[in-house]
Amino acid sequence: xxxxxxxxxxxxxxxxxxxxxxxxxxxxxxxxxxxxxxxxxxxxxxxxxxxxxxxxxxxxxxxxxxxxxxxxxxxxxxxxxxxxxxxxxxxxxxxxxxxxxxxxxxxxxxxxxxxxxxxxxxxxxxxxxxxxxxxxxxxxxxxxxxxxxxxxxxxxxxxxxxxxxxxxxxxxxxxxxxxxxxxxxxxxxxxxxxxxxxxxxxxxxxxxxxxxxxxxxxxxxxxxxxxxxxxxxxxxxxxxxxxxxxxxxxxxxxxxxxxxxxxxxxxxxxxxxxxxxxxxxxxxxxxxxxx
Amino acid sequence: xxxxxxxxxxxxxxxxxxxxxxxxxxxxxxxxxxxxxxxxxxxxxxxxxxxxxxxxxxxxxxxxxxxxxxxxxxxxxxxxxxxxxxxxxxxxxxxxxxxxxxxxxxxxxxxxxxxxxxxxxxxxxxxxxxxxxxxxxxxxxxxxxxxxxxxxxxxxxxxxxxxxxxxxxxxxxxxxxxxxxxxxxxxxxxxxxxxxxxxxxxxxxxxxxxxxxxxxxxxxxxxxxxxxxxxxxxxxxxxxxxxxxxxxxxxxxxxxxxxxxxxxxxxxxxxxxxxxxxxxxxxxxxxxxxxxxxxxxxxxxxxxxxxxxxxxx
Numbered sequence: 001x002x003x004x005x006x007x008x009x010x011x012x013x014x015x016x017x018x019x020x021x022x023x024x025x026x027x028x029x030x031x032x033x034x035x036x037x038x039x040x041x042x043x044x045x046x047x048x049x050x051x052x053x054x055x056x057x058x059x060x061x062x063x064x065x066x067x068x069x070x071x072x073x074x075x076x077x078x079x080x081x082x083x084x085x086x087x088x089x090x091x092x093x094x095x096x097x098x099x100x101x102x103x104x105x106x107x108x109x110x111x112x113x114x115x116x117x118x119x120x121x122x123x124x125x126x127x128x129x130x131x132x133x134x135x136x137x138x139x140x141x142x143x144x145x146x147x148x149x150x151x152x153x154x155x156x157x158x159x160x161x162x163x164x165x166x167x168x169x170x171x172x173x174x175x176x177x178x179x180x181x182x183x184x185x186x187x188x189x190x191x192x193x194x195x196x197x198x199x200x201x202x203x204x205x206x207x208x209x210x211x212x213x214x215x216x217x218x219x220x221x222x223x224x225x226x227x228x229x230x231x232x233x234x235x236x237x238x239x240x241x242x243x244x245x246x247x248x249x250x251x252x253x254x255x256x257x258x259x260x261x262x263x264x265x266x267x268x269x270x271x272x273x274x275x276x277x278x279x280x281x282x283x284x285x286x287x288x289x290x291x
Numbered sequence: 292x293x294x295x296x297x298x299x300x301x302x303x304x305x306x307x308x309x310x311x312x313x314x315x316x317x318x319x320x321x322x323x324x325x326x327x328x329x330x331x332x333x334x335x336x337x338x339x340x341x342x343x344x345x346x347x348x349x350x351x352x353x354x355x356x357x358x359x360x361x362x363x364x365x366x367x368x369x370x371x372x373x374x375x376x377x378x379x380x381x382x383x384x385x386x387x388x389x390x391x392x393x394x395x396x397x398x399x400x401x402x403x404x405x406x407x408x409x410x411x412x413x414x415x416x417x418x419x420x421x422x423x424x425x426x427x428x429x430x431x432x433x434x435x436x437x438x439x440x441x442x443x444x445x446x447x448x449x450x451x452x453x454x455x456x457x458x459x460x461x462x463x464x465x466x467x468x469x470x471x472x473x474x475x476x477x478x479x480x481x482x483x484x485x486x487x488x489x490x491x492x493x494x495x496x497x498x499x500x501x502x503x504x505x506x507x508x509x510x511x512x513x514x515x516x517x518x519x520x521x522x523x524x525x526x527x528x529x530x531x532x533x534x535x536x537x538x539x540x541x542x543x544x545x546x547x548x549x550x551x552x553x554x555x556x557x558x559x560x561x562x563x564x565x566x567x568x569x570x571x572x573x574x575x576x577x578x579x580x581x582x583x584x585x586x587x588x589x590x591x592x593x594x595x596x597x598x599x600x601x602x603x604x
Contacts, residue, residue, distance in 0.1 A: 003486050004521065062343075079410055102452045138389060138405025145392040149457040156483055156520075222465035222472065256463040257519035 009159035021245035036277040040284040041182035049185035054230045061226045078131040080146040087147040103151040153254035166195030176240035188237035192216040215249045222256035231262040232272035297535020299446035314488040317522045332555040333466035336562035348473045350508040353557040360570035365583035380498040388458040399440040439532045446535045454481040464518045489525035510550035513542045
């Protein structure tokens, strides 16, 4: 496993492939979505945006009839398996503390800090910190145990320590909203953004800004056959949000000991946008027929 | 009910880390051969299934289907409420996880209930069972949890951070492009695989009596951990809460071979069921508890013979 985690870190940091975003891809993708999506949800009940995540797309790939749920305005409810990823991301940052903390110590520190911040009113309502702090002791220990196990598996999967100062564990979420009366919100949660050494600070010969980062996304279970489409979705949302495509996306599935790397191309992003439009159409028609 | 004579504290810690035992080197060829055999079995037996069918294989599925295909089919159809013994086992799993995570297990029944309620959707049947308890059996269950927790906290050592203890660790192995999924959730894993040598010990906590299939269950866990991490565990163990015994077994090539054979056999049979084939019936000691017993002639004959034999004895 050590050799594998080292190899993954090296390949993550490798230079961009020949085809790199010269800054034009995001506007192409935006035009494509703006031409297809607005108006799709106008007839649906409810007022909030229809949110689409990688999970929703995976579910749609598995079972196209399940997509109507996205249009529901049901409130989100935290559960230990949902909170573990947010906690692990913070624990990965805490792992670098001195004296060094193991995964269990890092998670304990993150949770203690969440309680302190909640008690002092520094967290927003609906956050995992507020949810965790309000739990009774037996439930809190489940969250701690689940997060510790997950963090340990995530640490085992990739040589994070080799990613150096160019790893960003703070900007975990990208969101892009396609404007409409009832908008479509694309939401991507990633686990790390990593500067790609060869392209750092790079500008192309034409002066355009080139891709300079890669994404790491950690998932539960085993990758689906559509695993690459899921990674392309993350690349799409990042491109739309930050006006620049990532060089690659590394997907890790520690529970399965599996990984998939997508070297991001213009074609991948177009395919992801087509997927989003198809899923959005399915939401619209399915919700309309259920009314 | 409880034997207080099992190993405790440092002795148990020593057994968990198998002090003095050399950690076997990983044999990548052996692991590749194991994966190849399972892949071959999965591809061969899922070839005729409807596209999109996923055959899920847990330790319970392996044990049940190898005992009797009819029993496995009946268990999948029957939605039986949990028994008190099963609920006790689930509550003790929660107490054990709480102890390993926080270092204490005070008020165990409350803690276990809170642990189940935080994921109420997943644990709905157990929470409903606890809600529906009349005072009598409820007290019996509570007494069982209290007594097992007392024994557990007396014996179970604090695990050093360098052991990297993980509770309820889930492992998944996907075969034949996801058409077959092997999975398991371990009560405790310690040590971290390094790819060069076997460094992980897997532990399953048991609230009931030792049973012959427990070792086969652990072999299945060893198999999926090997495929997931690329290195076999050096040791698997069942920890019995009633007497504090740690039933350990080194994970050898023979263990992996036996687990692979059983798993291939189980995949074949589970695929037959998934294909709608008539299950074969194999009378066995599980017959008295089988949901299909009323309509199963071979099973009823087996039970009759057993009862007659027991009566004679």
